[in-house]
Amino acid sequence: MRAALLILLGLAIGVIGTSQVMNALAARNPMPKAVMHTLGYHAGELKQAMKSQQCDAAKIQLHLLRLQSTSTDIVPTFGIADQGFTDAANKLQTTLQQAVAAAPATCASLATALKPVGEACQSCHQKYR
Numbered sequence: 370m371r372a373a374l375l376i377l378l379g380l381a382i383g384v385i386g387t388s389q390v391m392n393a394l395a396a397r398n399p400m401p402k403a404v405m406h407t408l409g410y411h412a413g414e415l416k417q418a419m420k421s422q423q424c425d426a427a428k429i430q431l432h433l434l435r436l437q438s439t440s441t442d443i444v445p446t447f448g449i450a451d452q453g454f455t456d457a458a459n460k461l462q463t464t465l466q467q468a469v470a471a472a473p474a475t476c477a478s479l480a481t482a483l484k485p486v487g488e489a490c491q492s493c494h495q496k497y498r
C-alpha cells in the first residue's frame with residue numbers, strides 16, 4: 370500500500386515537473402509564437418476588411434508590409450535548422466513581396482493577392498506545426 374502511494378506521488382511530481390519545465394522553455398523564448406501571432410493579427414485584419422467589404426488601399430498596404438517584414442523574423446526566431454522550414458519561410462516572403470507589389474486596391478484584388486500567401490502559411494503549418 371505504502372509503496373503504491375509512493376509510486377503515485379512520484380508520478381504526480383513527475384507530471385507537475387514536466388509541465389513546469391515545458392512552461393519554462395516556452396517562456397524563455399516567446400518570440401516564435403509572438404511572430405506567428407503578429408502574422409495572424411495582420412492576416413486577420415485583411416480577412417476582416419474583405420468580410421466587411423471595406424478594402425482601403427492604404428490600410429491593405431500597411432498590413433501587407435507588416436506581414437512581409439514580420440515574415441523575415443520566422444527563420445531567425447524559430448531556430449529550426451531544416452532546409453524545408455527555411456524554404457517554406459522563403460516561400461511566404463516571396464508571396465508577400467508579390468502581394469505588396471500588386472498593391473491591391475479592391476477586395477477582389479486583395480483576395481487574389483492573399484491566396485498564395487494563405488497557401489504558404491498552410492503548407493508550413495501542415496509540416497511543422
Ligand code: HEC
Pocket residue numbers: 401402405406408409412436443454455457458461486487489490491493494497498
Ligand atoms: C516556415 C513555417 C511557417 C510559416 C510560413 C507560417 N507559420 Fe505559423 N506557425 C509555424 C509553426 C512551427 C507554428 C507552431 C508554433 C508553436 O507552437 O510554438 C505556427 C503557429 C502559428 C499560429 C499559432 C500560434 C500559437 O500560439 O500557437 C498562428 C496564429 C500562425 N502560425 C499564423 C501564421 C500565419 C497567418 C502565417 C502566414 C502569413 C504563418 N503562420 C506562416 C510555422 C509557420
